[in-house]
Amino acid sequence: MSKSEIRSPLPGTFYRKPSPDSQPFKQDGDVVTASDVIGLIEVMKSFYEIHAGIDGQNVSFLVDDGDAVMAGQVLAEVEQ
Amino acid sequence: MTIRSLLIANRGEIAVRINRAAKALGIRTVQVYSQADANSLAVTLADEAIEIGPPAARKSYLNIDAVMAAATAAKVDAVHPGYGFLSENADFADAVTGAGIAFVGPSGEAIRLLGDKVAARKVAAEAGVPTVPGSDGRVANVEAARGIADRIGFPLMIKAAAGGGGRGIRIVSSMEEFERQFPQASAEAAAAFGDGGLYIEKVIEKARHIEVQILGDGENFIHCFERECSLQRRRQKVWEEAPSMTLKSHVREKLCASAVALAKAVSYRGAGTVEYLYDDATEAFYFIEVNTRIQVEHPVTEMITGIDLVQEMLRIAGGEPLSLRQEDVRVCGHAIECRINAEDPFRDFMPAPGPIHELEVPDGDQVRFDTLLYAGYEVSPFYDSLLGKLIVHGKDRADCLSRLRAALAALKIVGIPTTAPLHQALAADPDVAASRYHTRFLEPWLQTVFAPAQGGKEVAR
Numbered sequence: 001m002s003k004s005e006i007r008s009p010l011p012g013t014f015y016r017k018p019s020p021d022s023q024p025f026k027q028d029g030d031v032v033t034a035s036d037v038i039g040l041i042e043v044m045k046s047f048y049e050i051h052a053g054i055d056g057q058n059v060s061f062l063v064d065d066g067d068a069v070m071a072g073q074v075l076a077e078v079e080q
Numbered sequence: 081m082t083i084r085s086l087l088i089a090n091r092g093e094i095a096v097r098i099n100r101a102a103k104a105l106g107i108r109t110v111q112v113y114s115q116a117d118a119n120s121l122a123v124t125l126a127d128e129a130i131e132i133g134p135p136a137a138r139k140s141y142l143n144i145d146a147v148m149a150a151a152t153a154a155k156v157d158a159v160h161p162g163y164g165f166l167s168e169n170a171d172f173a174d175a176v177t178g179a180g181i182a183f184v185g186p187s188g189e190a191i192r193l194l195g196d197k198v199a200a201r202k203v204a205a206e207a208g209v210p211t212v213p214g215s216d217g218r219v220a221n222v223e224a225a226r227g228i229a230d231r232i233g234f235p236l237m238i239k240a241a242a243g244g245g246g247r248g249i250r251i252v253s254s255m256e257e258f259e260r261q262f263p264q265a266s267a268e269a270a271a272a273f274g275d276g277g278l279y280i281e282k283v284i285e286k287a288r289h290i291e292v293q294i295l296g297d298g299e300n301f302i303h304c305f306e307r308e309c310s311l312q313r314r315r316q317k318v319w320e321e322a323p324s325m326t327l328k329s330h331v332r333e334k335l336c337a338s339a340v341a342l343a344k345a346v347s348y349r350g351a352g353t354v355e356y357l358y359d360d361a362t363e364a365f366y367f368i369e370v371n372t373r374i375q376v377e378h379p380v381t382e383m384i385t386g387i388d389l390v391q392e393m394l395r396i397a398g399g400e401p402l403s404l405r406q407e408d409v410r411v412c413g414h415a416i417e418c419r420i421n422a423e424d425p426f427r428d429f430m431p432a433p434g435p436i437h438e439l440e441v442p443d444g445d446q447v448r449f450d451t452l453l454y455a456g457y458e459v460s461p462f463y464d465s466l467l468g469k470l471i472v473h474g475k476d477r478a479d480c481l482s483r484l485r486a487a488l489a490a491l492k493i494v495g496i497p498t499t500a501p502l503h504q505a506l507a508a509d510p511d512v513a514a515s516r517y518h519t520r521f522l523e524p525w526l527q528t529v530f531a532p533a534q535g536g537k538e539v540a541r
Contacts, residue, residue, distance in 0.1 A: 010431070010461070011433055011434075011461040012433075012461040012462075013136065013461075013462065043431045043433065043461045044422065044423075044431035044433060044461060044462075044463065044464055044465040045463070045464050045465075046431055066136070068135060068461075068462075
């Protein structure tokens with residue numbers, strides 16, 4: 001089993017939840033499919049959905065809700 | 081009280097603009113900044129700078145306690161809130177004045193009143209300002225609604241009273257459709273907003289957005305004519321002009337007088353903007369709202385009138401009476417402003433923060449570039465995408481457009497994509513040159529004129 005990385009295409013603020021009062025899109029340990037949204041990036045007051053881009057399992061997030069991220073930074077890892 | 085020191089509770093190009101206006105009046109400036117803005121131009125320009133928190137605006141520029149702590153520590157005489165952030169927050173205005181500091185803007189009470197859409201509409205109507213025909217508040221049921229719909233005519237909008245920002249709006253074009261949609265809209269509003277209340281408003285098709293600049297010192301009130309801001313994308317202004325190209329002089333007179341009447345009705349103090357929808361076909365104008373702050377596009381008014389609106393705001397806040405009478409305000413020529421944003425117009429306006437490697441700004445006494453940029457600056461992802469405003473003046477609109485094309489060609493921002501190519505295309509467009517546009521012009525134009533002209537480049541779908 002190998003690990004794959006999900007990277008942020010944009011710099012900005014990473015959110016794991018669709019809104020402050022919601023549940024996270026994904027919890028650590030969840031299964032993800034390529035089309036799943038795993039978080040949002042807020043950049044210049046616009047929000048962009050971040051898709052997993054790959055199928056995998058046991059997702060683990062490396063960035064907390066509300067953290068600043070750089071373009072290309074690894075947001076999460078999944079096992080394939 | 082003469083203002084000797086000023087706290088600037090904002091960032092970006094407007095913080096730079098306020099710093100320069102204050103210095104021109106001999107006022108010492110204190111710039112607040114978030115951790116992301118330590119290297120900003122506004123911080124460099126200011127006499128003193130105070131960090132107020134982390135990059136996220138809610139923890140810094142929107143944090144009333146943090147801004148007030150800075151104002152108190154710096155012992156300033158006044159606070160200028162700029163636009164956005166806390167500029168229209170009545171509690172902030174109250175906190176500033178409560179601390180014995182002058183707020184550069186109207187009273188908290190006036191901000192509160194004019195910020196409430198229903199209350200502002202009522203004030204406008206009482207001052208004799210035409211409002212969009214509609215139900216004047218909630219409609220009890222479909223029977224009551226039928227009579228109102230009959231009176232105002234179709235097409236009309238059914239709006240959720242608790243909605244906002246374009247949500248909870250349905251447009252219907254016949255009584256049959258209206259009767260079918262009304263109960264659905266009510267149920268949907270109840271589900272979405274926890275409030276099924278609805279109100280009705282006439283749809284003004286092909287409206288222009290025209291706004292009037294007002295100034296008041298609490299006793300005297302004047303206007304500085306109008307701006308035309310119809311070129312919008314997603315309800316955000318992209319390009320603004322002054323004066324309007326289409327208003328006939330008797331309509332302009334009525335429009336500007338109505339804005340002054342509104343200012344007088346609330347004893348307005350400071351600079352403000354009264355926004356209207358204008359219908360070319362009927363020459364009717366309708367009140368939308370009042371913005372109780374300096375507006376992004378204020379420079380086009382400055383270019384045609386020669387008035388420095390930010391300096392005037394500072395003088396009013398210092399207790400001076402208006403330095404101008406209405407008859408002193410005259411329109412000279414035409415001005416256009418292009419908002420240069422850090423967005424890629426070829427990739428659906430994707431925001432594009434990043435480093436600025438080179439910057440070349442057009443010069444000339446009829447050209448102005450209000451910006452936060454300098455070569456070597458890193459544009460932050462944490463705030464809005466406005467990099468600067470290119471403002472050009474000409475002796476008439478044709479002269480202005482030709483100078484604008486030259487200025488856009490001379491503007492070089494190297495490092496990140498910007499919306500400058502969009503403005504080059506607009507400045508060359510025959511419909512724009514002929515003033516044939518309205519608030520719903522730009523979005524279809526981007527699909528049908530702008531995108532196809534870009535050939536092989538990746539474009540918005």
